[in-house]
Amino acid sequence: MPLVFVHGVATRPSAQHAAMVKQRDALFRSLVFKRDDLTIVNPDWGSFAAKFGDDLPWLPAPRGNEIFDVGDGGPPGGLGPEALDGRLALGTIAGTDAEQAIDLVAMAALDAAIRDAALQFNDPDAAATGDAMRLAQASAALLEAKGIGRKDGPTGIGTLAAADNGAFADALDVELARAGGPVEAYGIGDTVRGAIGHLVGLVGNGVSDLVLKATRRDLSRAVSLFLGDILVYLRERDTPGDQGTRARIFAPIQAALVAGATAPRAAGEPFVVVGHSLGGVILYDLLTDDAARAELAEAIGAPIRIDALFTVGSQPGFFADLGLYPGGRPSDGVKLPMPEGVRHWMNVFDYTDVFSFQCGQAFEGVRDFGYDTVTDLLRAHGAYFLRPSFYGRMRARLAELDRA
Structure with a gap:
């Protein structure tokens, strides 16, 4: 029973990211599939997206009344x-x-x-x-x-x-x-x-002025990578050769999809793909691209078939409304098609996560699900995968599909 997880923007290899992936994989195995031998493939496309120097000279630093006593002791004001x-x-x-x-x-x-x-x-x-x-x-x-x-x-x-x-x-x-x-x-x-x-x-204090100033550099770097990844992806989407999106960003995801589609599994076990944030946008783009689909079919030996596609905290609906997909902008009564070979598509959004959007209004066959991470605006975008109930609900949705 294979799973491919396509990460979102502002994701780069690091010790913290490696720890997060290890933890997330363990939660998928123990809470969704309840199998220690589950094959999970985590392609890294972020390393081929936006790049900045370490010094970030264009970032402002706090001036005037500097932060007082904000460090390891916790949030400002001595909150415990x-x-x-x-x-x-x-x-x-x-x-x-x-x-x-x-x-x-x-x-x-x-x-x-x-x-x-x-x-x-x-x-x-x-x-x-x-x-x-x-x-x-x-x-x-x-x-x-x-x-x-x-x-x-x-x-x-x-x-x-x-x-x-x-x-x-x-x-x-x-x-x-x-x-x-x-x-x-x-x-x-x-x-x-x-x-x-x-x-x-994590909850309730993350948007105060003092906390924002104290964490401005890390936050701005994350936002810059967020925007930078999107801009690099869009600008180089149709650029041919080694520097284009197809070679730099599609390639690792295609390799992961091939690995997942060809991994050993028992009869009836689903092939599940999860796209977080821009990962969901890229997956729709890739899975509706004729050349990419042909390459996948050649490597797999048959057209790709995905039993369940989950987009989480993602923006395909937003991109569709901008007319950024080949099918054009959805109009009244006319939606963009679900990618061929995708059996079920479930889209999860959180009202607190300002980077998550619904998809049902733009695409055929999508089921939208609201989910409340109960955290602040700065952390909601990644909080889905820290909640045991998220994995429990994913397991329940997959069980429903098995009965269909």
Whole structure:
């Protein structure tokens, strides 16, 4: 059962990216497909997109009233874990929407694990193992055991409706141990409490003026890569030769699709492709390009067939409305076709993620799904893959397709 994941903009090889990929692969294997031997191919096209020097001389630096006491101690103003009680009462949320509350804790733990694996341990594999992964898997087991997420199931867990986040952490510790699954009772409570503390930097405080100034350089570099990748892709889309999009960006993705399509799998097992951000845009472009399709068919030995295409936090609908695809701009009653050979296309967007858009109005056969990552504007674009419920819902959608 192969999976190809096509990354989005502003993605480059690094220790942190390697840790994120290891963790994401482990979550796909354990929460979606529940198979350790799942073949996952992660093509790198970002290395062939926009390039900047390390010095970025065109970036402004803070002037005037400089930042005071913003560093390892956390967000400005001395905010600590206790501040979350006034900003994000997890126990209150859990009483009516346990999936959101538990997901937020798991998301924070997974995010911290990526940073630690890259910066502290210098070991990308550490992000795919250890306490954060155990917490994510245990959280999924708890939600499944309670029937939360099912159409007719409950939404809240009464025992988690605690008065403050400390009491919520204690209650969640107990519930995780009761639910069983891949978790040892001892020590998981410390992971929960640490994750709640890490939430301070992930939810509610990321758009303040002080935080923006303190992180301006890293943020501007990310935004520059975001815009730069799109501009390079569009400008060189039809450039022939080694410097064109086809040779530099299509090629690694085509190789990954061939590897996924030809990977061993049992009869009836699906071939799944995920495109995040611009990865979804590129996939539609590639899969509707006659020359690229011919090259894929030659390498595979048959026309490519994708059982499930997921575009996540992506912009194909936006690009279609600009008329940037060969089929032109969709008009009233006339939509662009689904790529030939794609059996099902599901598009996931988040209202908080300003770079995610619907596709159903522009393309035939697409199913749009809203998903709330419950994080701030700066992090929503990548938060999908830090939420256990995202993987649970993906598994449920694939199960529906199996029954169709």
